[in-house]
Amino acid sequence: MKKISNLFLSATLGLFSHVALQAQQAQAISIIPAPNKIITDRGSFSIDRHTTIACADENRDVALFLQNHIQKVTGSNIGISVDGKNGNGKSGTGTIRFKTDKNLAKEAYRLKISKNGIEITASHNNGWFYGVQSLIQLMPVPGGDPSAVAPVEIPALTIQDAPRFAWRAFMLDEARYFKGMEQVKMLLDEMALLKMNVFHWHLTDDQGWRIEIKKYPLLTQIGSKRKSSQVGGEWKSQVQSAEPHEGFYTQDEIREIVNYAKERYITIVPEIEMPGHSSAAIASYPWLGTEKKEIEVPIRWGVGKDVYDVSDPKVFQFLTDVLDEVMDLFPSKVIHIGGDEVKYDHWKASPSVQAYMEKNGLSTPAELQVFFTNRISRYLQSKGRRMMGWNEIMGHNLHEYQDKADTRSDQQLARGTIIHFWKGDLSLATEAATNGFEIVNSWHKYTYLDYNYQLIPLSKAYGFEPVPEGLAPKYHDKVIGLGCQMWGEWIPTNGHMHYQVFPRIAAYAEVGWTRPDRKNYDSFRSALPNLQKRWAQRGIYYAPDKI
Ligand code: ACM
Numbered sequence: 001m002k003k004i005s006n007l008f009l010s011a012t013l014g015l016f017s018h019v020a021l022q023a024q025q026a027q028a029i030s031i032i033p034a035p036n037k038i039i040t041d042r043g044s045f046s047i048d049r050h051t052t053i054a055c056a057d058e059n060r061d062v063a064l065f066l067q068n069h070i071q072k073v074t075g076s077n078i079g080i081s082v083d084g085k086n087g088n089g090k091s092g093t094g095t096i097r098f099k100t101d102k103n104l105a106k107e108a109y110r111l112k113i114s115k116n117g118i119e120i121t122a123s124h125n126n127g128w129f130y131g132v133q134s135l136i137q138l139m140p141v142p143g144g145d146p147s148a149v150a151p152v153e154i155p156a157l158t159i160q161d162a163p164r165f166a167w168r169a170f171m172l173d174e175a176r177y178f179k180g181m182e183q184v185k186m187l188l189d190e191m192a193l194l195k196m197n198v199f200h201w202h203l204t205d206d207q208g209w210r211i212e213i214k215k216y217p218l219l220t221q222i223g224s225k226r227k228s229s230q231v232g233g234e235w236k237s238q239v240q241s242a243e244p245h246e247g248f249y250t251q252d253e254i255r256e257i258v259n260y261a262k263e264r265y266i267t268i269v270p271e272i273e274m275p276g277h278s279s280a281a282i283a284s285y286p287w288l289g290t291e292k293k294e295i296e297v298p299i300r301w302g303v304g305k306d307v308y309d310v311s312d313p314k315v316f317q318f319l320t321d322v323l324d325e326v327m328d329l330f331p332s333k334v335i336h337i338g339g340d341e342v343k344y345d346h347w348k349a350s351p352s353v354q355a356y357m358e359k360n361g362l363s364t365p366a367e368l369q370v371f372f373t374n375r376i377s378r379y380l381q382s383k384g385r386r387m388m389g390w391n392e393i394m395g396h397n398l399h400e401y402q403d404k405a406d407t408r409s410d411q412q413l414a415r416g417t418i419i420h421f422w423k424g425d426l427s428l429a430t431e432a433a434t435n436g437f438e439i440v441n442s443w444h445k446y447t448y449l450d451y452n453y454q455l456i457p458l459s460k461a462y463g464f465e466p467v468p469e470g471l472a473p474k475y476h477d478k479v480i481g482l483g484c485q486m487w488g489e490w491i492p493t494n495g496h497m498h499y500q501v502f503p504r505i506a507a508y509a510e511v512g513w514t515r516p517d518r519k520n521y522d523s524f525r526s527a528l529p530n531l532q533k534r535w536a537q538r539g540i541y542y543a544p545d546k547i
Contacts, residue, residue: 029157030527031137032506033195033513034520036164041156043115047096047139048151049076054083055098061263062128063098066135072142074152093117098128107197108162111135113154126265130195134159137193137530143537165466167440167481168512169198169269170505175205175280176301176488178224178247183494185260186538187501192264193534194509199261200336200483202271203249206279206304207297210248211270211329215321216285223280224248226297233490235302241492254329262331269388270330273338274319275308275372282306288315290350301489303341303401310347310372311356320379333386334418337376340390341399342369344406362411366395370411377414388418388440391428398424413437420483426468433471433478441466442483447508449500450487453543462507462521484508495541502535502542503528 029038047070055063063080071077099121101110109131110121120131138154170191172184188199203211209223225246232239249257261268282289283297290309298304309315326335344365347353353368362368370393377387392398395409419439421429432439441447446456446464466482484505491497510524528545535542 029138029155030530031134031159032524032527032531033510034518034523034527035134035159035161036515036518037160039158041114041158043156044153045113045115045118045156046151046153047074047078049074049078051076051078051094051096053078053080053096053098055080056100057082058100059098059122059125059128062125062132065129065263066096066132069132069136069139069142073139096120098122105162107166107195109134109159111157111159111161113138113158114156118154126197129192129265130161131159133193133195134161141530141533141537163195163513164515165479165481165512167198167483168196168509169200169440169442169481169483170196170501170508171200171202171271171442171483171485173202173205173486173488174210174247175202175208175273177229177245177492178208178210179488179494179497180247181249181253181257183497184257186540188257188261188264188266189538190502190505190535190540191266191509193531194506195513196505196509197266198481198483199266199268200271200485201268202273202487204271204273204280204338205277206306207299207301208245208247209280209284211254211272211326212248212250213322213325214251215325216318218284219281219322220248221284223284223297226299228299229492230300230489231492240299245492251325251329258330267332267334268330269332269334269336270326271336271338272322272326273340274376275310275369276303276340276342277338278308279304279306282308285318287312288318290346290353303343305343305345307342307344307346309350309353310368311350311353316375319376323376323379324383327380327383327385333384334388335380335385336388336420337373337380337393338389339369339373339393340422342392343401344403348406364406364408366397366407366409367411369393370395370409370413373417374411374414377417381414381416386416386418387414388420391419391421391424391432393417394419394428394432394437396424396428418480422485426470429468429479430471430475433468433475436478438478438480440481440483441468441479442485444485447482447484448487449484449504450490456504458504458507459521461504462510462519462524464508464511465516466511482508482512498535498541499543502540503531504543506531 093116096118104123109127112119122128397407
C-alpha cells in the first residue's frame with residue numbers, strides 16, 4: 001500500500017513538474033497579446049545569412065514584410081523563393097516556410113519553430129501576418145549596428161493562435177489636435193505588432209475638420225484652423241494657448257495612409273460626426289446650422305450647441321456628398337457617423353426643424369435624431385456600407401444637459417447598425433445586444449485613453465471585460481469586440497499622446513485577442529519590457545512602469 005502510494009505520488013509530482021515547467025517556459029515567451037496556446041520545446045532555430053524564406057504567391061507580401069524585418073534585425077537580406085507549391089513544398093533545413101491550411105480561420109495561425117526550420121501556417125494573409133508578428137516579437141529589437149549582430153536565436157516552440165474578438169480597435173482623435181502622417185504610421189505599426197485590426201479615425205469635430213473634401217473646400221480652408229486652444233487640463237480652465245492650430249489630410253495623403261494600414265491588415269474606419277460635434281463644418285458653411293449664422297471654429301473644448309439643420313434638404317445633400325467622398329477614400333465596410341452628445345436647443349428653437357418634425361410625426365428631438373440617423377444608414381446601405389455610431393443613436397439619455405422629455409423615443413434604429421457603446425449603464429449595452437444589434441464595447445470607465453493613470457491604471461485596462469456582465473451567453477457573439485480611445489483635447493504634443501497610449505494599448509490588445517483563461521496580468525507585465533525596448537528604440541515616450 002505504502003509502495004503504491006509512493007509511486008503514485010512521484011508520478012503525480014513528475015507530471016505536475018512537467019506541466020509547471022511548460023507553464024513557466026511559456027511564460028518566459030514574451031509575446032503580447034499572449035497566444036492562446038504555446039507548447040515549448042528544446043533547442044532553438046538560428047536565423048543567419050543562409051536562412052531562406054519559402055512562400056507562395058498568395059503570401060508573398062507577408063513574406064516580404066518578414067524579409068524586410070529580418071534585414072533590420074540582422075543586417076542580412078535573406079533570400080525568398082516563391083515555390084508555387086502553395087507554400088507546402090519541401091525544403092532543406094534553415095528555411096522559414098509559409099504553409100497553407102484552409103481549415104484555419106482567417107486570422108488564425110500556427111507557428112512552429114524547431115532547430116531545423118520555421119513554419120508559419122494560415123489560410124489567409126491576416127493569419128500569416130499575425131504568425132510573422134509573433135515571430136518578430138521573439139527576435140531581438142532592431143536597432144544599433146545590424147552588421148555586428150550575431151545570428152538570431154529563436155526558441156523552439158509551437159503556437160496555435162486565433163483572436164477572441166474580430167474587432168480590436170484603437171481610436172485617434174485628430175480633430176482636437178492634428179498629429180500628422182508620421183505619427184499615424186507609427187501607431188499603425190504598433191497596432192500591427194499587437195495584432196489590432198481597426199484604426200478608428202476621428203477626423204471631424206467641433207474644433208477641427210481634418211479631411212479634404214473636394215466638393216466643399218472651405219471645410220479645410222476654414223474648418224481645419226482655429227485661433228487658439230483651451231489649455232490648463234481642466235474643462236473649466238480659462239487659460240488659452242493664444243497660438244493658432246491647424247492641419248488636415250489631403251485625399252492623396254489619406255489614400256497613402258489607408259494603403260499603409262492595409263499592408264498591416266488594419267481597416268481604417270473613418271468617423272464623420274453628425275448631427276452634433278459639427279461646429280467646424282458650420283463655421284465653414286454657416287447654412288449647415290439651424291441658425292444660419294456665422295460662427296468661428298471653437299477654441300474651447302466641451303460639447304457645442306451648434307448642430308446640423310437636418311430639416312434642410314441642402315444639408316442632407318451636403319452630408320451624403322461628404323460621405324460619397326469618404327467612401328471613395330475608405331474601403332471599410334463600416335462607416336462611423338458619431339452621433340454622440342447632441343444638444344437639442346437649436347433644433348427646439350428652429351421653426352423649420354419643428355415643422356419638419358411635425359410633418360414626419362416626430363414628437364421629440366431624440367426621435368428626430370433616430371429618424372435622421374436612419375436616413376443616413378439607408379444611404380450608406382444603398383452603397384453597400386454599414387453604419388456605426390455611439391450609443392446615443394439609439395435614443396439613450398446619457399447626459400444631464402438633456403431633458404428627459406426630449407430623449408423619449410419610439411423610433412427604431414435601423415437593424416444592422418453597429419452600436420458603439422461608450423457611456424451609460426451597462427444594461428444599455430445588454431439591451432442593445434439582446435435586441436439583435438452588434439456592439440463594440442468602449443465603455444469610457446475602462447477604455448478612455450485620455451483618462452489619467454489614476455483613473456485607469458494599466459491593471460484596470462488589462463482587466464476590461466468587453467462582454468457585459470449579465471448578458472445571456474446566447475448573445476455573447478453580439479459583442480464583436482472593443483475599442484480604446486485616444487481623445488485629443490488635452491494632448492497637444494506627440495509625447496503626451498505617447499504617454500497616454502503606451503503601454504495601455506498593449507493591455508487592450510490582449511483583452512481583444514487572448515481568451516480570458518489564458519490572460520494573466522503578471523505574465524503580461526513580464527512580457528512588457530520587450531515592447532518597451534521597441535518603443536524606446538523608435539522614439540515612443542511611453543509611461544513608466546510603476547503605473
Ligand atoms: C464620446 O466620448 N463623446 C463618444
